[in-house]
Amino acid sequence: MELLLLIAIVLAIAWQRKTSHRLARVEDELLAIRQRIDTLTSTAPPDAAIAETEAETLAPPAEDTAEAAADAAVAIAAREDAVHDLKPLHDKEETSDTLESNLGARWAVWVGGVALALGGIFLIRYSIESGLIGPETRLVLAGVFGLLLIGTGEAIRRRMIEPIADRYGNAMIPGALTAAGAITLLGATYAAHGYYGFIGATPAFVLLGVISLGTVALSLLHGQALAGLGLAGSLVTPALVSSTAPSPWVLFTFLAVTWLASAAAARLRRWTLVPVLANLGLGGWVLAYLFEAFTPDITPPTLALLVVIAGTGFVWPGHRAEEPSSSTETWWRFLRRPPLGITLSLSLVVLLAALAMLAVDEGYSILPAFAAASLVAALAALGAGRSYAVWPALLSAVGAVACIGLMALILLDQAPLPVTEGGTAPPLSFGLEIAISLGLGGVFTFLGFAFLRRTGTLEPKLGALWALSMSAVPVALATISFLNFGTLAADWIHGLYGLALGAILIGIAQWRILRSEAGEADRAANLVALGSFAGLAFALHALTTGITTTILIAVIGFAYVLATRWRPWPAFPWAMGAAIVVVFARIAWEPTLVGPNQLSTTPFWNALLPGYGIPALLAVLAAYQLRNWQDHRARNFLQAVAALMGMMALVVLVRHAMNGGVLDDSVATLGEQSIYTLLTIGFSATLMTLDTRAPSPVFRYGSMIAGVLATANVLSLHVFVLNPYLSGESTGAWPFVNLLLIGYLLPALSYAGLAYYARDKRPRLYVMMLALAGALLGFLWATLSVRRFWHGENIADWKGFLPNETYNYSVVWLLIGVALLVLGSRLDARSLRLASAGLVIITVLKVFLVDMSNLEGILRALSFIGLGIVLMGIGLFYQRILARRPSSSPELPPVPEAKA
Template sequence: MYEIAIIAIIVLFVIVTKQQKRLNRVETELGALRKVTAGGIVPVAGAEVAEAGEQAPASLAQAESEPDAADEVEDAPGPWGKVAAASVTPEDAVSGEPEAKPAQPGTKPGKRDIETALGTRWAVWVGGIALALGGLFLVRYTIEAGIFGPGVRLTMAGLFGLLLAGAGEFVRRTGWRTPVAGAAGAYIPAILTAAGAFTLFGAVYAAHGVYSFIGAGAAFFLLGLIAIATIVAALVHGQALAGIGLLGALATPALVASQAPSAWGLFGYLAVMLAAAGVIAGMRRWHFLMGASFVGTGLWTLVYMAGVTLPDFAVLLVFSAVTLAVLVFVWLSGAAEKPRVDFVAIVPAFFVGATALALFVIPDIAISGGPARAAIIVAMMVAAAVWRPAAQAVLHAAGIVTALAYLQMMPILDLHAELSSGTMILDGMAFAVSRSSIVPVGLVLALLFIGAGLWSARRHLNASPWLAAMWTFWAAAVPLVILLTSWVTFGNIDRDPVHAVVAVLLCAGFMVAAEGLARAEQPPQKGGAAVSCALAGAATAWLLFLHMAFGSGMTTVLLGASAVVPALATRRRAWPALGWLSAAAVVAVLARVAFDPTIVGAEFLSRTPVFNWLLPGYGIPALAFGFAAWQLARTTNGRPRLIMEAGAALFALLAVAMLVRHAMHGGVIDSGAPTLAEQAIYTLLALGAGGILVALDMRSPSPVLRIGSLAAGVVSALFICGQHFLALNPLVTDESTGSIPVFNLLFLAYLLPAVAAFALAWYARGKRPKWYSSMLALMGALLAFAYATLSVRRLFKGEYIAWWSGMEQVETYSYSALWLAMGVALLVAGVRFGSQVLRVASAALIAIAVLKVFLFDMSELEGVLRALSFIGLGAVLIGIGLFYQRLLTSAAVAGRAE
């Protein structure tokens, strides 16, 4: 009994809070009305005025249903009679609660009267709580004192509850109201009725749970009757009372214990309660009541399924049908042609979908035929979404449930299949994935989603394009998921002609559907969202077909070549999705090569240089992407074209890089650290990629291309500094530089990258920031310096040039002469091309040569080599001085001539 008293206090406290909010709104409006009657018209807040205008029909309907209340307002004494009738708030008009009479004109607007609050609101609230607790305590007292027998005591409590409910109805009909501010905040009829309901609940529960005076069936019936009657009474007393009735109705099955509980009895009662709540909520458009009803019955469904080993399938099917029927025919009645979104539908969609998913995935239930029953529930969900466009949440729930149910069947990790026995074993537990049950169910569901989805998409195509797109999406997604699951679980993962044929048929069907939808659009052939979803389904089906019908190598090659098809289709159809399908092929091929860079697997890759699977695996997609970019440039010319151009460049570079690595590692591309030769190839590719991206960006400006070109240059510089100069430098690694005098490792690793860096720096001038060109020019100069210096050392040391092999005097002198000559060459080039970077590099190189001569050659060289070193240095420095004087003189003469 104490528990019931606590529940009563909590619920009545909720009522108090709600009434307090309504009181604040009424007092605000009354303050505005006082100013109107005083002669100063003050407009009400715009949001409240708009709300009142939207709810005007509800207010009129309420006035017609309660003529006594309206008449009393109009006949009220003083100047407030007619005005008060117009001050009914939208919430009062919907809930049926009477409007508040304004306070006396002498009261300041917005200022609360403590005396009025205590005398009208708090007194009523506390009185209602006292009445409810009094009824409960009366039952408890008669139990403890033993004054009367059980029948008399419970009869008295029941009469008291009925008396309270009757008093509430009497007060409502006679209209006892106090014409002061705040009286409407404590709606006496609703509070009295609520107190009576709690008393009746307590009496019936005591009769069953305490005394066993009545059986479980009678108690169940009486508690349900009280709860439903309370919900019905909410039509005239407001939504808060409906909440009390709903709480009691949902608690009734838990309060009544039975030795032989009946699932049909439980869900029959819940069905009646849900239908009654739906009717009341639909009449008043009480979203909270409807949503709470779906939540309560849905929780009871989950509790039932968790409490039994094998649920009664018929009960679950019938109750799922009742839930969807209440949603479709009661709550959403009259919304058949309105493609609006109803958020209340999310609740039944979740719980009905959870029921279907449980029938699919719980092993014991699935083995006993759960998937077939789940398919029936999914079919009912799809039918509900077809009948009521506002029930879009049910459609999404049906699609998600079906997709999840089939995806979880795929074998993963430690799961091993025993297809011969018709079951699959997961961690030692039999799992219901029998081909004889799963495949037919999947076929039926696939056809259901295709038929209902495409028909509904055509139906809503022009009235609601996004709703049509949703239907098209699920019409494509569900069959494809079922096909994928069937292939992975029951088919041959390498090559499966049967599933491949199904994939081709789906691809063709979705293409036909896309054409049909495009022709039905207004204007025709604009390629809206629904058409895009159908094309995406066709592309996915084609992707599955390639994986099912061909081996790894042909799948990659054909997938890359497939990018040409949507690009060519843009010649006849200007659908935006076509270009993006070509771009999607780039992503798909990238995913494949990231998963397996060898294209066909390391064990099947030939060791023959160049002419192996790497050439078509990377080269054909590069050519296809390039052709697709060329075609898109002449039709759609949007972002997809840029993606295709970048994809073509990337795969061309990847083809060269992979072929180089394959050749240098004897046919093995995934073992060993890269050598300097291999790294040189990668650096050249990075520099080339930077140039290609700059060229593409100049043709079609794009932030992606601009940032990508900058990133390629920076990566190249990092490669040069980290790998060429430090980690892989032959001076450090003592790697063989080759036996050929000129075209050797130094030529590949230093001279070619230097030329490429200079070329990119020159090409990027004026097209990229100054620091970018300067950085690349500096890298080129350093690479050229390294090439020349290391070539001199190779001339003296041969194939291996490690630093620890020592240095002879002639070699030492040669470096000085070389650096001076290079400094002069850089100075001439800097002046010739107007490059300050080259002139600065010249000065730095000559400074290094000067320091070497004075600090190193002076102590290491002897005889004529020492003399020649200083003579050469002096001659070069004097020559540089004369060169600059001549240059400055010529500039001054030219300036005077101008």
């Protein structure tokens, strides 16, 4: 079997050499054709010159000269077209690969190389099984065979034809022979150590490393594939050599040297795949060591990763991949800046390693937190130092928040040390954790400023990314530190940090605007200015509590609005909007602002008035101050939050007053809900009025949304959920001024007024909705008032119906229908006329279905008589109204004239 395999290998090599000779002949023929084409191209100008000389010598008439020149131009153009037609064919033949070339020139080379490597292995196996030679001799012969293969590959490389080497650079015979020799040497060295024990761990480790690094060095002559083989051998070497006293320092020093060697080779040949494999391989070793070692030493892997980050920034890609950004670059292309694989793999490896360092330590030492922060800071420095390092800049910001957040979660359950006999409990201090958190945030601010100063004007997208990171990351890290390690009452360390951060950022924004060609419209400067508000807002949360924080947040936001008088920066209005959003968040967290136990029960004159009223007032003033602001998005946003804040303040004050001075989540009564409905209707009218004076989409659509919300409350709460007929709630002792007045009649009148006011200002369907909602509430008020007249304060459904009560319903409904008909005719409101028709139909059905069966005697007769009189009156009314309309009226089509 082994003999047949050797014969097959020899035949494969012979066939490959024959194919190579055939391809060499084809290359020679293509080269000859190309030279002939170049000759034809070079002879065109002399022909043209001769034609021109002959034309001047003969000097024919002008017309003949023009015709001859045209013919010559056509001939020259035809010759050039022929040459251009031949060139693409030549290029296509030169660059395209056929099935024969792939099989003969590429596949055969690599399969031959694999066959050689397997042949050496099988030869060793055959010698072992046959007992021909001893293990020492076999290993020596294997080493000699590997060196022979490498030497043969080098000898063949020096005799290769240059065109063939350029075309089949990734499938050359020298590279295959060198790869087979390297595998043979690696296998022989491992066998000498692992199977026979001829050499110790240290010599084996050194030999394997030398062979692997030598393979990487030879890859400079044979291509990137051989470099990958050498890199793989280097990465596998530590796993192949066992030691009784493994040292992480030796391991990661070797891996770092291997990475630097591969990076140097990649720099010389501008490779991009080998560095990615090197990053992933070293990262895999770091993660394996951290999770498999019993007590891992954090320092060696940290230093190795720092070497990788520094090597990426200075060795390869280094400054060679720096390219000026294009003004037409999209965000998608921005995120895919080359070399994408190198930067993305490095960022992921560093981020995962930093998180793993924190996870395996479980908070017993500060060293993992310091190591993780160092790695994140180094990655951020790479992102700030190189324009292609988009992903290091982005993932370093994410990694900083993730690492500090993981550190806080790990230390969340930490408790003070137990008290010893005769001693006191040591205080639990997180000073180092606070220093790491705040210091890492300061690093991002410094790196952001350094980037903006160096290349910020040339890199608008990356500058905007760093402007966001240099403010968002420090605030996020300081917030995590304050919530987990700080003093929630008044923390001066975090508070002063926030104040300093806000001042520094506003100074950087001012410096940036003075240097930028865009001036006040510079995106990065405005993002930094907005970040200064975030720093000041954090400082307020660290230094103050409760209602004071809520009010001062709005005050700081309004200060930014006032600053637009001297510095009309586009970011300042957004600071006020952000302040109101923070106020909303604080209200959602604690609606009472001072705590339920500290809130006074006095209606209106309590902590809710300044806590809600001052931010609402400042928001309204800010919206008025910026009513003519050029940025319509900021102006509309401010108007929206001002309207919402004002509405919320009124609702909360009413809620507190209607619940006996208690602000909780209890179900509202009909009276309280009616006040909310009236406020919403008034809010809609106010926005409508503002829209007529200062047109704005916020006012326009906000007024309509408020009207729709009010109508939804009516249909769901007033009609069903809180209806005294269904809920059994008492309507009050007074005959007219009672719950029905505030629950139904006042909202009905408000809806009617709003519908009348919106007739020429809002869409017709919206006005019809308001009018029908008012008519419905008026109908409910009249109906429930009739029931209250017969049943008293409690009008619950379990009391049933009285005969006189049933008759009164018919009378009242008919009167309401007639009133709606008259009002709709006066105001030319079709919605009211439709409501009248619907109510009359309901009354007819009620009389015929209910009164006929339930009423007796005179009441039944009066019910039908009254219904008939009203219906005939309505018919007569419509006949007269329609008869008075012109023939062109859309509601009454013209009557066709009778034909004679």
